[in-house]
């Protein structure tokens with residue numbers, strides 16, 4: 001019998017397995033694909049995500065060091081840069097493979113190319129049935145990503161209508177072209193549709209181009225993507241894929257459950273930016289720690305502890321990001337002009353997701369100075385109307 005079985009080997013699953021093995025538990029991770037596998041992603045790993053990892057990622061995985069953001073709206077652009085890197089871009093297939101190797105090194109048993117078909121909770125254990133056999137475990141952590149069905153079968157998942165939609169494509173380009181166009185910058189376009197944004201992120205030898213947003217504001221995904229590619233000088237006929245980003249709601253199993261959902265399976269995605277890697281890593285670690293504490297009877301029930309810790313650290317604070325998303329995406333012109341008029345406001349906004357800070361900290365910093373920013377904004381408006 002295992003102490004914990006992890007279903008899915010993305011950042012949430014690897015982090016859960018690695019931390020559980022570190023804590024001395026008998027761990028099995030089951031992943032349906034063979035790695036390296038494709039994972040749709042813009043591939044920006046925030047500084048916060050890197051600090052959550054218990055190890056440094058090798059230089060070979062670090063494609064572009066990101067120090068700033070270029071914000072585009074209505075033909076205008078605004079750039080801000082930080083003194084030190086705020087993120088790094090990676091290709092997810094290799095990044096995820098490395099994380100999984102680290103979990104194996106720590107002592108977790110890994111089975112790839114094997115799909116988990118069912119997770120069934122019994123009184124004293126969990127039965128996990130895969131495509132080849134059944135396993136018994138004291139706990140299970142579901143890390144199946146946004147498209148899984150295991151959580152849903154147990155009556156828990158992020159409702160489809162609350163998830164954001166996304167399309168993305170990798171556009172090949174000589175590395176010098178990538179560096180010329182985006183020197184250490186992520187490029188984000190707002191105002192092309194409500195509730196979401198389009199991106200161009202630099203990678204080694206390619207750009208990640210894509211968009212994400214919420215229905216009903218974003219419906220014609222492929223058409224919007226085609227226009228965006230065209231307007232930015234990319235071929236419009238490259239194949240694009242659609243995906244879900246569960247950024248609308250977080251979900252938790254009941255406190256006494258032997259099953260926990262981490263990462264995208266729990267809806268742990270920043271509703272403003274769509275960043276999910278750092279919360280996948282962190283929630284995977286918290287899941288493992290909660291299970292380890294429960295196994296050693298050090299603390300209370302695992303699922304209850306998991307929910308409490310996730311809510312305290314980040315999940316409850318997503319509501320502030322949601323508030324900011326409302327302002328940013330509904331009133332992009334106001335948001336853009338506000339940032340344009342106050343560079344400090346912009347720079348600090350960049351630092352929020354980059355560092356271990358949350359938007360609630362940003363808002364606490366913003367509110368006392370908002371009257372100043374608003375005055376600058378109104379002054380600018382007045383001057384422009386006089387011209």
Ligand SMILES: Cc1cc2nc3c(=O)[nH]c(=O)nc-3n(C[C@H](O)[C@H](O)[C@H](O)COP(=O)(O)OP(=O)(O)OC[C@H]3O[C@@H](n4cnc5c(N)ncnc54)[C@H](O)[C@@H]3O)c2cc1C
Nearest residue numbers: 008010011012032041042043044116145263264276277280
């Ligand atoms: C287009 C797009 C762009 C994004 N860009 C960024 C970005 O730039 N930065 C960022 O921080 N976040 C980004 N995200 C979000 C980020 O990709 C996710 O939040 C993150 O991958 C979640 O990690 P996870 O481990 O929960 O799930 P995943 O990474 O999806 O991993 C889930 C794993 O579970 C496996 N699996 C599924 N079902 C089963 C099963 N039944 N049995 C066994 N294995 C199974 C899958 O094969 C997969 O390997 C993006 C998302 C999308 C869609």
